[in-house]
Amino acid sequence: MSAHADPLDHRYSGEHPVRSVAYLLREDRRRLVLGILAFALKHSPTWLLPLVTANLIDVVVQHRPLSELWLSAGLLIASLSLNYPFHVLYVRCWAGTVRRMGTRLRSALCHRMQQLSIGYYSRMSAGALQNKVIRDVESVEQMVQQTGDTGLGAVMMLLGGLIVIAFRAPAFLPVFLVIVPCAALLATKLRGRMRTDNERFRREVEQLSTRVSEMTTLIPITRAHGLERAALRRVDGTLWRVFEAGLRVDVLNGRFGALAWTTLNVLGAGCLTGAALAAYSGWITPGDVVMLSAFFGTLTSATTGLMSLGPVFVRGLESVRSVGEVLQEPDLETNEAKAKVTEVRGEVAFESVGYAYAGGSGTAVRDFTLTVSAGERIAFVGASGAGKSTVLNLVIGFLRPTSGRILLDGRDMQDLDLRSYRTFVSVVPQEPILFEGTIRENVAYGLPDVSLDRVRQALADANALDFIDALPDGVDTVVGERGARLSGGQRQRLAIARALIRDPRILVLDEATSALDTHSERLIQQALERLVRGRTVFVVAHRLSTIRTADRIVVMRDGQIVEAGTHESLVRSDGAYAALL
Numbered sequence: 001m002s003a004h005a006d007p008l009d010h011r012y013s014g015e016h017p018v019r020s021v022a023y024l025l026r027e028d029r030r031r032l033v034l035g036i037l038a039f040a041l042k043h044s045p046t047w048l049l050p051l052v053t054a055n056l057i058d059v060v061v062q063h064r065p066l067s068e069l070w071l072s073a074g075l076l077i078a079s080l081s082l083n084y085p086f087h088v089l090y091v092r093c094w095a096g097t098v099r100r101m102g103t104r105l106r107s108a109l110c111h112r113m114q115q116l117s118i119g120y121y122s123r124m125s126a127g128a129l130q131n132k133v134i135r136d137v138e139s140v141e142q143m144v145q146q147t148g149d150t151g152l153g154a155v156m157m158l159l160g161g162l163i164v165i166a167f168r169a170p171a172f173l174p175v176f177l178v179i180v181p182c183a184a185l186l187a188t189k190l191r192g193r194m195r196t197d198n199e200r201f202r203r204e205v206e207q208l209s210t211r212v213s214e215m216t217t218l219i220p221i222t223r224a225h226g227l228e229r230a231a232l233r234r235v236d237g238t239l240w241r242v243f244e245a246g247l248r249v250d251v252l253n254g255r256f257g258a259l260a261w262t263t264l265n266v267l268g269a270g271c272l273t274g275a276a277l278a279a280y281s282g283w284i285t286p287g288d289v290v291m292l293s294a295f296f297g298t299l300t301s302a303t304t305g306l307m308s309l310g311p312v313f314v315r316g317l318e319s320v321r322s323v324g325e326v327l328q329e330p331d332l333e334t335n336e337a338k339a340k341v342t343e344v345r346g347e348v349a350f351e352s353v354g355y356a357y358a359g360g361s362g363t364a365v366r367d368f369t370l371t372v373s374a375g376e377r378i379a380f381v382g383a384s385g386a387g388k389s390t391v392l393n394l395v396i397g398f399l400r401p402t403s404g405r406i407l408l409d410g411r412d413m414q415d416l417d418l419r420s421y422r423t424f425v426s427v428v429p430q431e432p433i434l435f436e437g438t439i440r441e442n443v444a445y446g447l448p449d450v451s452l453d454r455v456r457q458a459l460a461d462a463n464a465l466d467f468i469d470a471l472p473d474g475v476d477t478v479v480g481e482r483g484a485r486l487s488g489g490q491r492q493r494l495a496i497a498r499a500l501i502r503d504p505r506i507l508v509l510d511e512a513t514s515a516l517d518t519h520s521e522r523l524i525q526q527a528l529e530r531l532v533r534g535r536t537v538f539v540v541a542h543r544l545s546t547i548r549t550a551d552r553i554v555v556m557r558d559g560q561i562v563e564a565g566t567h568e569s570l571v572r573s574d575g576a577y578a579a580l581l
């Protein structure tokens, strides 16, 4: 077996997509060759049949010995019976290769998606990415599969046919040699337009995926406000653009197919007349006319088959480009060759940190200098858009400072492997993110071999055990997608349990803004108290209780720190914080 060909090692942009496909198939090239040989054997009856038929007719017309008849029939039956085993062998080799390539490509896409920066996901919709993993890979698979099923068949038909004709009726060879260049000319003439039309169609389908996934996410809001019509109008516009782009591709494919069919059949009819005239003059036998006519038919369908591959190829190659866009995306979070973090005390120092979003207006965080000692609790407050979430994302390492630097225990975060750093970090987002799975799986997400006792302890500390034990399946209860079967407060407590079980050194907390009833609020407050103990905590605080108990409160405005201090000192100084209160 050759060296391992990882789809991620290949350079897609600037490379012809055919070369990219060849790269993707490199590992399986031996299987492909074996597949071609098996195909040649199983396909042999198709060009043998006209030859044998011609022989049989000539035996009858020319009263040749009967033994020739038996010989021909035996040959034909023998080659027909080869079809079954060799067809199975071909499918195993070819389809196996195609499926393996598709699986590798999808796996490479998923790998890349785990390496792309968080910023990439704010530009690219989940729907469009899903489309690339599912539909584009399928188009690439179809292209290679049909190259085998249709392409190999047609090429072998053409070659076999031409060889037989060269021996039996060489005078007709030039006619057949004209057909192929004619078809090729037609194909290249239309290729340019096919490519642009297919690219437009793909972009529209990606847009549709984005719209549909957006629509499903928005359904609760849409329904609650009676906005069904507006939501449908948004999708409808895209649907009709997909329709137009799709129809354009179909019509072009149709014109291509019809033109090819007519041209080839007219040529075929001309050849048949020519052959009949030749037999009439005694240059060739009647059997030859039958054979030539059969070959016209099969050669025409072979050429049409080859040409029908044109659209499949254009679509497949367009999909290779589309997949390449993700595999080649440079906006990666690079962690390779950076220092692994094996221990975190929890001191975080911001030194004149600035951050500007690409495409954003101005800087979101400016000249931000703050030293947070290990175990300190920092609460950020400020008006909406002041830059609080941006600071949290800088702490997690989702965003890298555009100026200044952040030191973790005295080491520049720029030089650290963020994946290893994040094993010491827990994040409790404003909207808890749960997946379709049991409560236990959700809490222990990503941690191997966590005992049931530890899960239950974390849930107990998060004040979640009481409601969970009341559920019919306890910790094995399946929460709906995104935790749809739980209340807001319950979801928050699960998110707290998930953070607790990780026992992080640094905790990043984006408090939910939505008000909960006092009972629920108190349960969450208690759970949070247990969670923050002994850790460095960064919290965007909305609850007065959280703010009061913070070691330091940082008041932000326009991406800058305006004030910092304890609750009491800030109230006393009667500045921005007092005004906010």
Ligand SMILES: Nc1ncnc2c1ncn2[C@@H]1O[C@H](COP(=O)(O)OP(=O)(O)OP(=O)(O)O)[C@@H](O)[C@H]1O
Residues within 6 Å of the ligand: 122, 357, 358, 359, 360, 361, 363, 364, 382, 383, 384, 385, 386, 387, 388, 389, 390, 391
């Ligand atoms: N992905 C983004 N692209 C461009 N600009 C952004 C992006 N995210 C945030 N911003 C801008 O950066 C600034 C700070 O945003 P940030 O989300 O940090 O504020 P915030 O204080 O957390 O606000 P809130 O309390 O409303 O969440 C805002 O002006 C916002 O418009």
